[in-house]
Amino acid sequence: MPTRRVLLSLSLALLAGPAGAQAPxxxxxxxxxxxxxxxxxxxxxxxxxxxxxxxxxxxxxxxxxxxxxxxxxxxxxxxxxxxxxxxxxxxxxxxxxxxxxxxxxPLGVYSKRHKTWDAVPNGARIAIQNDPTNGGRSLLLLQDKGVIKLKEGVGFKPTVADIVENPKRLRFVEIDAAQTPRSLDDVDAAAINTNYATPAGLKPSDAILREDPKGPxxxxxxxxxxxxxxxxxxxxxxxxxxxxxxxxxxxxxxxxxxxxx
Missing domain, CATH: 3.40.190.10 (Periplasmic binding protein-like II)
Incomplete structure (x- = not known):
């Protein structure tokens, strides 16, 4: 009987795996x-x-x-x-x-209607994200490229209300970030996060404006x-x-x- 108990214990130990092994x-x-x-x-x-x-x-x-x-x-x-x-x-x-x-x-501005930013007309409709961080990031990109000017001290979350200079009189359309690729059929250009641009078939080289990869x-x-x-x-x-x-x-x-x- 003791021998049977020893064999049973050994069998259970083998089924349990190596000593000290832990489940993932x-x-x-x-x-x-x-x-x-x-x-x-x-x-x-x-x-x-x-x-x-x-x-x-x-x-x-x-x-x-x-x-x-x-x-x-x-x-x-x-x-x-x-x-x-x-x-x-x-x-x-x-x-x-x-x-x-x-x-x-790196964030990009894409367009189906215009091959370069210079071709974007006055009064164009530009889609940006409607959440403060990504929408603000898009506005900072446009400021960096000389398209608009924002109030001093707006930090990383400026809004459309913070625009103080808009020479092209651009009209901003704020939508959910995930919908920005779809908006390209309806607007002149859209700021699109790369993780949404890539599944939509857009490449960085397609962007008519592109964010400097340095930054926060x-x-x-x-x-x-x-x-x-x-x-x-x-x-x-x-x-x-x-x-x-x-x-x-x-x-x-x-x-x-x-x-x-």
Whole structure:
């Protein structure tokens, strides 16, 4: 009888796997469709080697990923830049923190009607994003290119009301960021984030104006403040900022997406 108990114990031990082995840590991470989700697919096998099983969940807007993260429905997200996160925290009280910079998507102004910005007529209708961070980013791009002038001291979130000079008398149409590619049939030009431009078949070389890639708009990995020091966070960050993922970004996006490391 003792021998049978020993054999049973050994069998159970073999079924359980090697001594000390742990099940992978499942991490649900949100991303917008397109490059953010594609990059996470490249991160997934690298994170798996460190014991993190990434479950990628796609959301088509800029609001739900932070709401879901704050509510504990996911563990992380990868879709936003630091000014946008700061704005969300200030407006909604989210206890969310960035844990690493990831990639930059230089913003572009695109048009189906005009091949250059100089061809855009006076009184043209220009679509920009209706959220403060991305809409403000578009206005700062237009100011940087000498198209408009904004009030002094507006920071990273200017609005149309902050325009003090508009020589072309441009008319701004504010719409959801995800809808800006579709607006090209109805407006003279639209400011479009790269993660929405790329799935719509737009290339950086198509832009009639393009943002300088330097600046504060590098995207970030975000987690709940209570989780930031957990081991899986370091594993996720190291996997994302690995040489393999950087090579994937450079090969796949051809300059439309720039690695920050």
């Amino acid at each position: 840590q499942t991490v649900r991470i949100a991303a917008t469709p397109g490059p953010h989700a594609q990059i996470l697919e490249a991160v997934r096998p690298i994170a798996a080697r460190g014991g993190v099983d990434l479950k990628i969940i796609e959301f088509s807007d800029y609001v739900v990923p932070n709401t879901a993260l704050a509510a504990g429905e996911i563990e992380a997200n990868s879709f936003q830049n630091q000014p946008y996160l700061d704005n969300q925290k200030a407006d909604r009280g989210f206890k969310i923190e960035s844990v690493a910079q990831t990639v930059n998507f 708009y590098v995207n970030v990995l975000a987690v709940r403040a209570a989780d930031r020091d957990k081991p899986w966070v370091k594993t996720l960050v190291d996997a994302y900022r690995s040489p393999e993922v950087k090579a994937f970004v450079e090969k796949t996006f051809g300059g439309a997406v720039l690695a920050s490391w």
